[in-house]
Ligand SMILES: Nc1ncnc2c1ncn2[C@@H]1O[C@H](COP(=O)(O)OP(=O)(O)O)[C@@H](O)[C@H]1O
């Protein structure tokens with residue numbers, strides 16, 4: 070089931086009548102989620118991810134715009150008639166019910182032609198539990214489960230109605246690091262097995278990049294970029310997206326374009342064509358540096374961290390917006406860093422130029 | 437080296453011995469105090485029971501006996517008939533059960549509305565309701581009396597039940613409880629296809645069961661103990677409630693009052709409350725400590 074959002078907007082009236090103004094939580098969204106894919110909805114906290122999800126689920130009414138499931142306009146449809154499953158950040162299991170009762174609950178509320186017999190319900194609940202591997206825990210109460218197990222119950226409950234669309238709101242944020250890794254693989258597996266179109270909300274870029282077919286990056290209610298995780302990483306539309314993706318984060322430096330050359334300070338680091346002379350912000354991925362005796366970029370060495378496979382070099386540059394510049398160099402090459410100054414060549418495809426005012430990407434050829 | 441260690445150990449042993457005696461002493465006095473208090477509290481009950489089992493003659497002895505010489509179970513049978521306790525129990529049960537059930541329905545629905553639904557003027561309305569809690573209950577007696585006489589409700593069950601169905605305090609109590617239930621649960625239930633009413637019934641009520649039980653007990657006990665209002669508006673044979681019944685049965689008969697029988701009647705009437713207290717103590721304590729907010 071493909072999901073289409075058309076000019077979707079949500080404006081919350083200000084809570085405090087005197088002070089605040091209204092909040093535009095989601096601002097004119099347009100995008101299409103292809104059938105059977107897993108989409109990562111990514112952005113910092115408070116940027117409107119949950120609101121977007123709630124609108125898709127029908128729990129909140131859009132201020133304007135439309136939502137389609139396939140070719141059906143579901144904008145006015147109530148939540149229970151949309152055929153969606155939703156997993157909340159805190160799981161929202163019914164604490165007084167056992168695992169089995171929790172999973173059965175959505176089925177018991179089916180009405181009319183969809184009504185199931187007791188046996189069918191039991192079977193569907195069992196199958197859902199089995200899919201997430203909690204069939205042994207059916208008689209426990211949520212309070213007797215670990216965070217990861219509660220999470221699985223929540224997923225089973227969302228899946229038992231065989232939804233057309235599965236929505237996950239920061240499903241991993243309450244798990245510890247190891248469990249998070251394991252559970253995200255699990256979610257990926259379940260999604261592949263069921264083939265349900267899934268929207269996965271997270272503020273953790275690594276999480277989104279690792280399991281999504283496509284990621285949607287948003288900021289303050291505005292959609293920034295959509296694409297395959299690698300494409301977005303390799304070709305960010307603006308400085309925000311470039312900064313948001315990648316660990317360690319991208320290095321940001323002030324610079325300028327002048328006479329077909331990119332300058333950082335007085336040093337011409339790259340050649341550029343198809344861009345006017347202007348002040349720019351330069352983003353360099355950590356893996357975009359190459360040690361070179363004759364490198365154009367001079368940095369003051371601070372520290373070298375050996376991390377087995379890679380070597381991470383921390384250095385300073387007066388033009389840097391970050392406190393320090395971090396580069397990652399493959400440890401295969403014999404690297405000898407000595408003295409006060411470290412000199413780099415830059416890999417052109419790892420360097421992005423942004424307009425200093427708008428922070429939009431300057432589309433040009435960098436060599 | 438080893439010497440100092442043993443010295444230290446000795447010291448520690450001495451200290452711990454002193455501490456132990458201290459602890460035992462504290463325990464002893466604590467328990468002694470508690471037992472004394474328990475005796476003070478329990479004595480009237482004890483006195484009630486033994487008095488109810490004495491003959492009238494023994495009861496009137498100048499030097500009271502601490503255990504009946506002749507155990508008179510017949511006092512209880514007599515009490516039951518003299519005071520027509522059957523009818524009194526029946527009346528009280530009707531009023532208690534009906535008013536508790538209706539009151540629960542009203543409390544649950546209004547608490548839900550104030551906690552969960554969004555409508556214009558909700559908070560103002562709730563504030564006004566809370567403000568009525570500042571008016572002492574006795575003040576209502578007069579206006580309520582005027583109202584029910586005008587309606588011609590004197591000497592009916594209605595007049596015992598209806599004026600007290602809405603308790604702002606219980607609504608407040610339950611609303612606070614409802615508000616602690618996370619919003620996501622409501623949204624999850626919406627996704628799972630429940631109506632508001634079904635959510636209330638399937639999720640909120642079970643989760644607030646302790647509060648609801650507290651309310652039930654307090655309300656039942658309220659009916660059982662009510663005295664002034666029933667005396668004012670429904671003191672006829674058919675509707676008289678237990679407290680008034682007890683009083684009437686043993687004062688209206690002129691001349692000798694058979695005190696042991698009266699004690700037996702009192703014991704019978706206290707028994708249900710006593711049982712409720714023993715078995716549902718937990719909920720009463722919770723209810724009372726919550727109602728402590730009321731001041
Ligand atoms: N019910 C609401 N009323 C008013 N403002 C809200 C409401 N829900 C969310 N917001 C605001 O909308 C913005 C987006 O919120 P949300 O979608 O929860 O962000 P995210 O899930 O990305 O952290 C925030 O600024 C938040 O304060």
Ligand SMILES: [Mg+2]
Pocket residue numbers: 115118119120238239
């Ligand atoms: Mg959120």
